[in-house]
Every structure is written in structure tokens, then in C-alpha cells.
Amino acid sequence: xxxxxxxxxxxxxxxxxxxxxxxxxxxxxxxxxxxxxxxxxxxxxxxxxxxxxxxxxxxxxxxxxxxxxxxxxxxxxxxxxxxxxxxxxxxxxxxxxxxxxxxxxxxxxxxxxxxxxxxxxxxxxxxxxxxxxxxxxxxxxxxxxxxxxxxxxxxxxxxxxxxxxxxxxxxxxxxxxxxxxxxxxxxxxxxxxxxxxxxxxxxxxxxxxxxxxxxxxxxxxxxxxxxxxxxxxxxxxxxxxxxxxxxxxxxxxxxxxxxxxxxxxxxxxxxxxxxxxxxxxxxxxxxxxx
Amino acid sequence: xxxxxxxxxxxxxxxxxxxxxxxxxxxxxxxxxxxxxxxxxxxxxxxxxxxxxxxxxxxxxxxxxxxxxxxxxxxxxxxxxxxxxxxxxxxxxxxxxxxxxxxxxxxxxxxxxxxxxxxxxxxxxxxxxxxxxxxxxxxxxxxxxxxxxxxxxxxxxxxxxxxxxxxxxxxxxxxxxxxxxxxxxxxxxxxxxxxxxxxxxxxxxxxxxxxxxxxxxxxxxxxxxxxxxxxxxxxxxxxxxxxxxxxxxxxxxxxxxxxxxxxxxxxxxxxxxxxxxxxxxxxxxxxxxx
Numbered sequence: 001x002x003x004x005x006x007x008x009x010x011x012x013x014x015x016x017x018x019x020x021x022x023x024x025x026x027x028x029x030x031x032x033x034x035x036x037x038x039x040x041x042x043x044x045x046x047x048x049x050x051x052x053x054x055x056x057x058x059x060x061x062x063x064x065x066x067x068x069x070x071x072x073x074x075x076x077x078x079x080x081x082x083x084x085x086x087x088x089x090x091x092x093x094x095x096x097x098x099x100x101x102x103x104x105x106x107x108x109x110x111x112x113x114x115x116x117x118x119x120x121x122x123x124x125x126x127x128x129x130x131x132x133x134x135x136x137x138x139x140x141x142x143x144x145x146x147x148x149x150x151x152x153x154x155x156x157x158x159x160x161x162x163x164x165x166x167x168x169x170x171x172x173x174x175x176x177x178x179x180x181x182x183x184x185x186x187x188x189x190x191x192x193x194x195x196x197x198x199x200x201x202x203x204x205x206x207x208x209x210x211x212x213x214x215x216x217x218x219x220x221x222x223x224x225x226x227x228x229x230x231x232x233x234x235x236x237x238x239x240x241x242x243x244x245x246x247x248x249x250x251x252x253x254x255x256x257x258x259x260x261x262x263x264x265x266x267x268x269x270x271x272x273x274x275x276x277x278x279x280x281x282x283x284x285x286x287x288x289x290x
Numbered sequence: 291x292x293x294x295x296x297x298x299x300x301x302x303x304x305x306x307x308x309x310x311x312x313x314x315x316x317x318x319x320x321x322x323x324x325x326x327x328x329x330x331x332x333x334x335x336x337x338x339x340x341x342x343x344x345x346x347x348x349x350x351x352x353x354x355x356x357x358x359x360x361x362x363x364x365x366x367x368x369x370x371x372x373x374x375x376x377x378x379x380x381x382x383x384x385x386x387x388x389x390x391x392x393x394x395x396x397x398x399x400x401x402x403x404x405x406x407x408x409x410x411x412x413x414x415x416x417x418x419x420x421x422x423x424x425x426x427x428x429x430x431x432x433x434x435x436x437x438x439x440x441x442x443x444x445x446x447x448x449x450x451x452x453x454x455x456x457x458x459x460x461x462x463x464x465x466x467x468x469x470x471x472x473x474x475x476x477x478x479x480x481x482x483x484x485x486x487x488x489x490x491x492x493x494x495x496x497x498x499x500x501x502x503x504x505x506x507x508x509x510x511x512x513x514x515x516x517x518x519x520x521x522x523x524x525x526x527x528x529x530x531x532x533x534x535x536x537x538x539x540x541x542x543x544x545x546x547x548x549x550x551x552x553x554x555x556x557x558x559x560x561x562x563x564x565x566x567x568x569x570x571x572x573x574x575x576x577x578x579x580x
Binding site (some may be wrong): 123124134169175188201217243247263284288 | 412413414425426449458459467473476480485486487491501502503504507521533536537540578579
């Protein structure tokens with residue numbers, strides 16, 4: 001059984017670490033705000049006093065921190081875990097961070113004999129708790145095979161390509177989610193403007209070609225006016241911007257991505273950064289006349 | 291048991307009429323090209339020599355013709371069935387036609403004591419054959435209740451509002467389908483441009499928030515380069531234009547709808563009107579550089 005260091009036990013990280021412990025893995029957790037890690041002790045997770053202490057002797061270090069910069073600091077900053085990890089260890093960054101940051105981290109660690117996998121997730125807090133996350137893993141196939149028993153405690157894993165590909169898959173996911181929310185919102189607004197019963201229209205569309213998780217979950221939110229996150233609009237905007245940076249770097253233009261980025265920026269400007277991204281419905285409705 | 295006249299036995303209408311007969315309904319079919327109706331005789335459908343002959347004494351007349359103008363001609367033109375239908379009969383237009391055309395047909399028939407329901411479908415030829423169509427029915431609730439045993443032979447029915455609402459639901463469906471195809475296409479192009487394995491990326495996204503029938507069916511078409519229709523691009527464009535006309539009439543602007551209309555127009559201009567709508571992928575790819 002591997003010793004796993006788990007860095008970052010926030011809304012997502014805490015249930016993920018708990019699920020690892022529940023599956024019999026030895027998990028040593030650290031969080032900047034110690035209270036969030038302490039709560040895990042009752043679930044069989046050892047709580048460390050520092051990131052370096054958590055990673056001492058660990059075979060695998062999982063990072064579930066807020067940004068690429070924070071991941072860089074945890075790895076390479078003062079007290080960074082790169083000093084305590086041994087050659088042959090594996091760093092797994094499960095945060096959503098820029099593709100280039102993932103690739104740079106992998107390169108620095110490779111020089112020290114440390115393997116690296118980027119493995120961002122989709123499925124939200126609910127998926128983290130239920131261990132039904134979709135884990136998009138980028139890196140060496142053999143390394144990802146070694147991680148499968150670990151990932152299995154948290155969700156379903158797909159190997160999507162070399163390092164950085166997990167992040168690309170996550171950006172692809174966010175592009176689809178952001179645009180599909182817009183499509184569902186406009187479809188409901190159109191049906192309502194024409195005088196149809198929008199609740200029934202949504203019911204009718206479920207099961208047909210227009211069916212999607214967004215129609216089912218976020219379409220219901222739009223009808224109920226329930227925009228408690230869920231997924232924050234400002235995070236959706238950040239992910240669309242990160243995706244556009246990848247498109248820019250590749251010299252390509254993707255028009256639906258561009259439009260979605262502009263509309264979520266409007267939504268944030270309208271004072272809705274912390275509503276669920278499905279509240280794009282409100283921004284489209286506000287702006288559809290004129 | 292009702293006597294049903296079925297007008298228009300093309301790719302969709304033929305299996306729908308056959309399913310009605312299979313469920314024990316008495317079906318009298320007529321098609322402009324008689325050969326298409328003749329083929330149904332072996333499946334228990336009576337073949338009439340004219341639309342008027344098909345509707346003589348019928349309780350219900352179902353129209354599954356190509357356009358609103360053709361439906362108008364069948365109903366009210368020379369030899370139109372309005373002359374043979376009795377008060378108390380029900381006209382059911384299952385074609386996708388403009389909302390205003392449906393409402394005008396309903397009003398003219400109401401003056402003659404004939405009920406009217408617009409009930410366009412989603413699910414394509416496959417759904418028509420398997421009797422798994424999604425039927426979006428607009429009209430009076432009591433009339434739609436009387437039709438339920440008929441509709442049950444063809445698929446699943448939802449009452450989506452007053453006359454015209456079936457057409458609105460279909461337009462909402464086509465808006466979501468058209469935009470989601472664009473979102474999936476761009477997500478795959480982005481992942482590919484960044485160097486990920488797009489087959490694996492699509493697999494990873496299935497089951498998460500980005501999941502949709504479009505990701506599953508049309509995403510696979512994009513990866514395989516299989517653009518045999520399915521749903522023609524030119525029909526997708528027509529439906530988006532009809533939807534935009536509804537938005538214009540209501541004085542609203544829906545930006546994803548607008549963008550989709552422009553891009554499918556590009557696709558048709560690029561010489562792809564008869565490919566499956568998922569071939570928008572090719573147009574986005576052609577145009578993404580520059």
C-alpha cells in the first residue's frame with residue numbers, strides 16, 4: 001500500500017482524501033488552513049504540520065490546490081515538497097491549472113527523477129463526495145497505470161494523452177459546459193417568448209438529441225431560479241479564458257468559445273461572479289431586448 | 291378504434307404510419323409520389339388515391355409533409371382535405387413548420403369545428419422506425435388526451451402548451467442541437483490543437499457535466515469523419531432561421547442562436563448542405579486559422 005501525501009483539503013480535496021483513506025490507503029494531509037485538514041482525522045487521515053512533513057517518505061503527492069501558482073509554490077517555493085520527495089515518487093496535480101504550468105512542473109520534476117501526472121477532475125463537490133469524479137489524466141501511460149488503484153478511490157479515470165492533456169480535457173469540458181448552458185438558456189427563453197410552457201418544453205427535450213446533463217441539471221436550475229453554486233461563474237470565465245489562451249497559442253480561433261467568454265464576462269460584470277454558471281440565463285434575459 | 295388518414299409517407303412518415311397500423315389502428319395513407327405509400331400496403335396500411343380519399347370519414351388526419359406551404363396546400367388548396375373532414379375531426383401536423391403557420395391553420399380549422407394540434411417530432415428516422423420519437427404537442431389539453439393512444443404508437447408525447455408550442459419546442463430543440471454540435475466540435479479541435487488524444491478526451495467527458503447525446507453520437511461522427519446524414523445541415527440552418535424569426539418577432543436577440551445561424555450558413559456556403567449537421571466540425575476546422 002502506498003503512502004499518499006494529500007496537499008490541499010478544501011471543498012474538493014477533503015472528501016477526496018477521505019475516500020482514499022476509506023479505501024485503505026495511508027493518507028497524510030496538509031492544508032494551509034489547518035482546521036480544514038483536522039476535520040479529516042476522524043476519517044482516518046493523518047494530519048501533517050507542513051507540506052514537507054506530509055510528503056516525507058511519501059510515494060505519491062497529490063495536489064488539490066487553488067491555482068497553478070499555488071501548486072508551483074507548494075512544489076518549488078520555500079519549504080517546497082520537492083526537497084522531501086525521493087526519486088521515483090509521483091506528483092499528481094489534480095487542480096485545474098494552465099497547460100503550460102503543468103508541462104513546466106513536469107519538466108522540473110523529471111530532472112529530479114520524479115514522475116508527474118496532471119489529473120484535473122469534473123463532477124464537482126457532489127462527485128468528490130460520492131467518488132464519482134471524472135479524472136482526466138495526462139502523462140506517461142505506465143505511471144498512470146500505477147496510479148489506477150489510487151484514482152479508483154475517487155472516480156473514473158481516462159488517460160487522455162501526454163502531460164498537459166488532463167488540463168486540455170478539462171478545458172474542453174469547460175468549453176462544452178459553458179456553451180451548452182448558453183444554448184439551453186436561449187432555448188428556454190425562445191420557447192417562453194413564443195408562449196410555450198417551458199417546464200414542459202424541457203421535459204419534452206429530455207431523451208432526444210438535445211438531451212444533456214446541462215439540460216437536466218442546469219435547465220432545471222434556470223426554471224426554478226436556483227443559482228446557488230455549484231460552479232461559480234467566475235471560475236467558468238477563468239477556464240474559458242485559459243482555453244482561449246491555448247487556442248491563441250495554437251493560432252486558432254473558436255467562435256463559440258469566444259462568444260461564451262464574452263457573455264460570461266458580461267455576467268461577472270453584471271455582478272453575478274459568485275452565482276452558479278447557469279445564471280448566464282439571467283444575463284441573456286437582461287440583455288436580450290435591445 | 292379511430293380511422294386515421296396519414297398524409298405524407300416519406301422517410302419519417304412511412305415508418306410512423308406503419309407503426310400506427312401495427313398497433314391496430316386503421317390507417318389510410320396518401321403520398322404525392324404514390325410508390326412510397328404503396329410500399330406500406332404490406333404492413334397493413336390502406337393506400338388511398340388522393341388526400342381527399344384518405345380523409346373521407348376519418349376521425350384524425352395526420353400530416354407529415356415537407357413544409358408549412360405543403361401543409362397549407364394539403365389542407366386548403368385545390369382538392370384540400372378541409373372539404374372532406376367533418377366537424378369534430380382532428381388535424382395533427384407533425385411536420386416542422388413555422389409557428390405562425392400552425393396558428394393560422396388552427397384558426398381556419400376552428401372556424402369549421404375541426405380541432406388542430408401541432409406535434410413535430412425529434413429523434414429522426416431511427417426514432418420513427420423504433421417508435422421512440424419525442425413528440426412535442428401544442429394545442430388543447432383535452433384534444434391531446436384523445437390523441438394519446440395514437441401518439442403512443444409512435445413515441446413519447448409531451449403537451450408543451452397551446453397551438454404553436456410544439457413548433458416552439460422543436461425550434462428550442464434545434465437551437466440546442468445546433469449550438470451543442472458547435473461546442474463539441476470546438477472542444478475536440480482545442481484538445482487536438484494542444485496535443486491531447488481526442489478519442490480519449492471524448493471518452494473522459496462522457497458521464498460528466500459535458501455529457502450529451504450530441505457528444506456521444508455526433509462527437510463520435512466527428513472523430514470518425516462520418517458525416518452521412520442523419521440531419522442535413524441545410525435543415526439545421528432552416529430551423530435556426532425559423533427560430534430567429536420567432537426571436538425577431540418577439541423583439542429579442544439570442545447571441546448563441548445568431549452565431550450558430552451564421553456558422554451553419556458558412557457550412558452550406560462551403561458546399562456542405564447535404565452533410566450531417568455534425569460536419570460543422572469541418573467548417574470550424576477550415577476556418578479556425580485566419
